[in-house]
Amino acid sequence: MSEIKQKAKRAKEITYDLATISTEEKDRALVTMAKQLEQDTDLILNANAKDITNGKEQGFSDTLLDRLTLTRERIADMADGLRQVATLTDPIGEVLQEIQRPNGLKIEQKRVPLGVIGIIYEARPNVTVDAAGLCLKAGNAVLLRGSSSAIHSNQVIVHSLQQALEGIGFIKEAIQLIEDTSRESATELFTLTEYLDVLIPRGGASLIKAVVENASVPVLETGVGNCHIYIDETANFDMASTITINAKTQRPSVCNAAETLLIHRKWANKNLSSLLDQLKKHKVDLFGEEELLKWDPDVTVAKHKDWAEEYLDLKIAIKLVDSTKEAIAHIRTYGTHHSEAIISESAQNVTAFLNGIDAAAVYHNASTRFTDGFEFGFGAEIGISTQKLHARGPMGLEALTSTKYMIFGEGQIKS
Template identity: 60%
Template sequence: MSEVVQKSKLAKQAARQMGSLTTEQKNAALLLMADSLITEQAAIIEANAKDLQRGKENGLSASLLDRLALNEGRIAAMADGLRQITELPDPIGDTLESFDRPNGLHIQKIRVPLGVIGIIYEARPNVTVDAAGLCLKTGNAVVLRGGSSALFSNEKIVEVLHGALSRSAIPMDALQLILNPDRSSVDEMLKLNGLIDVLIPRGGHSLIQNVVNNASVPVIETGAGVCHTFIDESAQLDMAIRIAVNAKAQRPSVCNSMETMLVHKAFAEQHLDALAVAFEAARVELRGDERARTLVPSMKQAEAGDWGTEYGDYILNVKIVQNLDEALTHIRTYGTMHSECIVTEHAENASVFLQEVDAAAVYHNASTRFTDGFEFGFGAEIGISTQKLHARGPMGLPALTSTKYRIYGNGQIRE
């Protein structure tokens, strides 16, 4: 029996126990997990150092190494995320609808766990903790398959979390980590109908498309982030610079960072040089269209394939547009329905943008970097869904539930 099948079976068995746990029992386990992360942070950082060293030897980019790196601050944030989850309402058992039929049947629609959630992700070891916390709080078991670049970090983190669970009411088997780094382990998870109830991929375009295109297990799709910021003619310069630089450079390796800046022609003619100076100070390479390079000749030439690229790095496309309509057309063409922003003082343009842009999160005068479960008050997130069924946007606790109907009768039969 393969590791994937064996651990998925253990998770399936544990999932049956999870549904009977109280909110208090689940919260107590999460608090133990948070405390253990802090207590064992030195061991986690030591394991992470092995991954970082191996990543450097394998030529990982600076941005990917940043996604991989753990320190005391990031571990503290992971622990805080678990504590915040304990403060959120437990959705399991909530009654969503309750009604009576003319024949006397009383019907309730309630939230229930999904069962076993499989999560396939890449280099960010904080996902291990976020996923575990959200899945366990919602009464689900979880099978994690992280990227090979974070193998030592993930193994140590799960070891620490298992130690905490051993002192709680949550069965240790409810949290499983696949250690086989070969792609075959991913391919096997995609077909485990009956053991895994839903798959959630988190990572780059190729990973997500592999899961979406090849899985027979139901998938909640989290999308790549080719995100845009449109700076309109009426934008305030200081605000535009703050938002745009933050959206790109605050942490360029994540999916909600900006990849293309669209600038209204009139604004660009006055202020594109100031924007370029700000990005140069933030060490961001600019790749512009012909109009942008006319205004700022130091920009590199943007190639046709750049507009649809999720760089995850200190690289930014710059395109000059004539008006709002041209910006909307560009976003429809190249956007991934993740996060889009307009910076404007024009109320009608803001309203049109928010209405017409088809994305999970649409912003007016705020950085796309806020598309995040922690920032939305969810404590953490399982991912950012760019699909339209079941869940969309940052996925917190309710997104990890399903529903069932309970029907109460007193002897009714159907004629």
């Protein structure tokens, strides 16, 4: 039996016990995991150094190396993250509905764990800890399948977490690492419907696409964000400019950062030069249709692919439109159903935009950067769902649960 199948089988076996573990025990496990990570900081840094050396040898980009790198501070943040998860309300056991039927049947709908969750992700070793903590709190067994580039870090981290669990008599296989990071192992994970209840990909567009197209295990799709800001004819200049700069530059590498700016032509005639100056002051490269050169010679003429691009960088695509309707049509064509904003003082245009855009989060007069579990007040998140089934938007603990109907009778039969 392959490593994955063996670990997945074990994970499935323990789901029944994990489902009934008390909140207190789970919280104790999380806090113990945090402590152990802190104790093992040097071990983790040593392992991480190996991954970084390998990465450099393989010519990784600076961005990739940064994602891979752990520091004392980042490890402390990971530990704090676990302590925060311990403070969140346990969703398991919550009664969502109580139905009393005329025939005397009592029906309770209860929240239960999903069971076995597979997380497939890229370089960041902090995902190992974040995902493990959230899955454990919601009573699930997790199979972590990180990238080969972070294998040494992930091995030491998971060893540390398992040691913490073992020390307090908690089932240590609640958290398991898939050490085989070959392409074949990913393919095997995609089809383990017998043991896996859900697969969550965390990473770039190509990883997510591969999982969606190839997995027969149900998938929770996360994260690609080609987010738009539409500046309506009636938008206030200061507000539009402040929000645009924030959504583009505050942290360009994340999925809720803005990638395309749609501007009403009438607004542009008055304000575009100033806005472009602001963007350039913030070191943003401008892409746009040829006519934008009239406003600014520094604009690079956009190719078709620019409209679909998630730059994740200090770049923005800009397009002039003649109506809210045209802005909506553009977003329907190129958007990724993540976060879309309108800056406007016209109630009519705002309503048309908020209703007409099909996305997890639609904003009026605010930055798209708020699509985030913490910003919504949900606490830590496992990702931002851009699909429509099960969970949409920031996914907290509840997204890691299912429900079960319990029906209590006294001999009722169907007539």
